[in-house]
Amino acid sequence: MTMIRLTNITKSFATVGGSVSALSGIDLTIDRGEIFGIIGSSGAGKSTLVRLINLLERPTGGDVFVDGERVTGVQGAQLRALRRKIGMVFQHFNLLSARTVAANVAYPLELAGIYDKAEIAARVARLLDRVGLTDHAAKYPRQLSGGQKQRVGIARALACEPSVLLCDEATSALDPQTTLSVLDLLQEINRDLGVTIVIITHEMDVIRHACDKVAVIDHGRIVETGTVRDVFLHPKHAATLGLLREAEPDQAHRSPSPTTGATGHVARITLVDEAARQPVLARMSREFGVDYAILSGRVGHIRQTPYAQFTISLSGADPVGALAALKARGVDVEILASPRTGATNPGHPLSQPELAHVV
Structure with a gap:
């Protein structure tokens, strides 16, 4: 069931010389209970996009739907009710320095004006336990590490029991180990509470x-979307390829063509799940x-799923037969070059007619 739907969204900002377009023609659907990533480089429009969901920014055109309701034009009490349903976690934590950890988490409950003191205290205690900060309730933000501050931010965002949690670059100010612990916490929240989570980031590893699932945004447009496995292992757009290269420094300066200088048949082999652990080659x-x-x-993991992806050149007795056999056994095989034609066809799936052509 759909939780968030954006249809034909545009967003422009006024400038001295007229206006500048930040988003154009955005159509996006996020299902209930998903952890959905929106990734793009700096200035691509991803933060503007996520702020449209809770109407911190209002679209210039198009419609926003949350939990089946059109919310594009809501105001006043309706807007406040919407924002109680949508928690938000920020890059730089946005904690109130004069309030304790417990008081920061209690703040949105106090603003709601519908909870008594005993209920607020009980809910704050439960939330601090969930994020592992029970022993830090009386501390102030200046006494916390970056990871602890972000856990306070997550607890505060969950205070009003939202159905959606928006995370705008929530891990970009953290070191790698702390980033993983915060992401693990978000996965636990998603699993245990069923909260739909939208993660905005410029980091493919996140x-x-x-x-x-993931949507790739580039220059204000969604250029690629799908499961993380499909987009990560079989990217189709140059923006996605660029983000992947940034995440893999060892391959950042390789030739744009993996077939350069190779002899024999060249293919990309993708192995997932148990096959990634087997001596297939x-x-x-x-x-x-x-x-x-x-x-x-x-080689690595996509969530809990192991994967391995290799670009290989083959020569010898029967390279075409070897590739066909891998394909028949369920291995994802893409032919990149044939020694007979010298042609390259990056990303082209292997099929029997194409094998006949290659040989």
């Missing part, structure tokens, strides 16, 4: 670790009498 080499060289590769 998306890979935490999200179910070694078995292929023995069975078909082929030699292979790994031109590039990456």
Whole structure:
């Protein structure tokens, strides 16, 4: 069931010389209970996009729907009720320095004006326990680490029991280890409370670790969307490829074409789940009498799913048969170059007619 839907969203900002377009033609659907990532480089429009969901920014055109209701034009009491349903976690925490940790978490409950002191105290205690800060309730923000401050921010965002949690670059001010612990906490919240979470980031590793689906935004437009596995392993847009290269410094300066200087058949092999743990290439080499060289590769996890992706060149007795056998066994195989034609076709899936053409 859909939780958030944006239809034909545009957003422009007035400038001295007229106006500048920040978003154009945005259509986006986020299902209930998902952890959905929106990723883009600096200035791509991702923060503007997320602020439209709770109407911290209002669209110039198009409509915003939350939990089946059109909320584009709500004002006053309706707007306050909407924002109680949508918690927000900020990059720089936005904690009140003169308030204790407990008082920061209690603040939105006090503003709501519908809870008594005993209920506020009980809810704050539960939230601090959930984020692991029970022992820090009486401390002030200046006494906390960055990760602890962000956990306070998450607890505060959950205070009014929202159905949606927006995280705008919530981990970009944190070190890598703390980032992972905060992402793990968000996954626990999603699993235990069923909260739909939208994560805005410029870091592909954040998306890979935490999200179910992702949208890539570039120059104010959504250029690619899908499951994290599909987008991460089979990127289609130059903006996505650029973000992936930033996340993999060892491959940042490689040739744009993985076939440059390669001999033999060149293919990209993608293994997921149990196949990623098996000696697939070694078995292929023995069975078909082929030699292979790994031109590039990456191994890791997408959430809890292991994956391995290699670009390889093959030569020897029967490289085409070896690739066809891998495909028949459920391995994702893409032919990148054929020695006969010398042509390259990056990202082209292997099929039997194409194999016949290659040989």
